[in-house]
Amino acid sequence: xxxxxxxxxxxxxxxxxxxxxxxxxxxxxxxxxxxxxxxxxxxxxxxxxxxxxxxxxxxxxxxxxxxxxxxxxxxxxxxxxxxxxxxxxxxxxxxxxxxxxxxxxxxxxxxxxxxxxxxxxxxxxxxxxxxxxxxxxxxxxxxxxxxxxxxxxxxxxxxxxxxxxxxxxxxxxxxxxxxxxxxxxxxxxxxxxxxxxxxxxxxxxxxxxxxxxxxxxxxxxxxxxxxxxxxxxx
Numbered sequence: 001x002x003x004x005x006x007x008x009x010x011x012x013x014x015x016x017x018x019x020x021x022x023x024x025x026x027x028x029x030x031x032x033x034x035x036x037x038x039x040x041x042x043x044x045x046x047x048x049x050x051x052x053x054x055x056x057x058x059x060x061x062x063x064x065x066x067x068x069x070x071x072x073x074x075x076x077x078x079x080x081x082x083x084x085x086x087x088x089x090x091x092x093x094x095x096x097x098x099x100x101x102x103x104x105x106x107x108x109x110x111x112x113x114x115x116x117x118x119x120x121x122x123x124x125x126x127x128x129x130x131x132x133x134x135x136x137x138x139x140x141x142x143x144x145x146x147x148x149x150x151x152x153x154x155x156x157x158x159x160x161x162x163x164x165x166x167x168x169x170x171x172x173x174x175x176x177x178x179x180x181x182x183x184x185x186x187x188x189x190x191x192x193x194x195x196x197x198x199x200x201x202x203x204x205x206x207x208x209x210x211x212x213x214x215x216x217x218x219x220x221x222x223x224x225x226x227x228x229x230x231x232x233x234x
Contacts, residue, residue, distance in 0.1 A: 001025070002065045006051035006081045007072035008035040011097065015071060016041045029060045030072075052080045054088055063089045070096040070113075075103045079111045086112030108143060116143060134158065136202065136214050146206045149177075152218040156196040159220025166190025171213040175203040 001024045005012045008030035016026045020043045030036060031050040038046050049056035051072070062068060068085035070078035078096045085091040096111075098104050098118035107116035134157075136150040154160055160168065165188050170176060179186040180199035186192065194200075200218070204210050 001067060002061070003027070003067045003069060004029065004057075004060050004062050004065045004085075005069040005071055006030070006077075007070065007097070008032075008037070008046070009071070009073060011073075012069070012071040013037065013041050015069060016044050020044060027060050027065075029056060052077055052084070054084055057081070057084055057089060062091060065091060067091070067093045067095060070094065072097070073099055075099050075106075079106060079113070082107075082112040084112075114144065116141075133197075134219055136204075136211060136218060139201075148204050148206060148211075150202045150204050150211070150214065151180075152200050152202065152214070154194060154196055154198045154200065154218060157220070158196070158218065160194045160218070161196050161220075163194050164190070165192045165194060168194070168217070170217070171210050173205050173207070174210060174214060177201045177203050 003019055003024055004027045005016055006029050008028045012028060012030070016028055019026050020041070026041075026043070027045040027047065028041065029047040029049055029051045031048070033048060036046055036048055047056070047060050049059060051057060051060070051070070062085055068082065068091045070081040070085075072078055072081070075098065078098075082094040082096045085094050093114050094112050095115045095117060096107055096113045098107055098116050101118055104116060104118050107113045133153045134155040136152040138148050139151050140149040142148070165176070168176075176188045178201045179188055179192070179194070180201070181195070181197075202214055204214055
């Protein structure tokens, strides 16, 4: 794939190195000469220009790229870059970095963003996931599908302990995608049994009361929902 990355700071360069290791074609663009550390990512193409300018994006070959990554340290710039890439150049996929979580609500299709990546939100979720037991914690968001990935550690007091997975009733449209046990992922086999300290990964659509029902389920309280679905093997 051809990928253009706006923002050649530590984040942009790290992304570029990872993508290059997967044999993708990468172009880095930044308006600050001090950021153009070409030797650090020698395999990439480098352009000194303001990515908020349509002319600069044209020079970077955005019209022919598969993915635009707006990874600058400024949220306003990332939104403008994403919008230009999507509306002016028809880029199929725009990934944008969210620097300040209070701006996260703007990073959606209105501004041309297909996938927002909020480092503060991700780090918060990972911290909560590491210390929370019995409470679902949002780990990742699929914005286009409006579905969130939640992790929940089963407490020893939960009624789910020693329950057969196939006997657990999920709220409608909620999917149990995996279990984590002793540091290893486990497929949710209907004949498997849940044990204390298992970490369950749920895909939960952003609909009223669904997350509350999942929280009740984790605590061992059967959710009061219509047309419950039985967990099936993924």
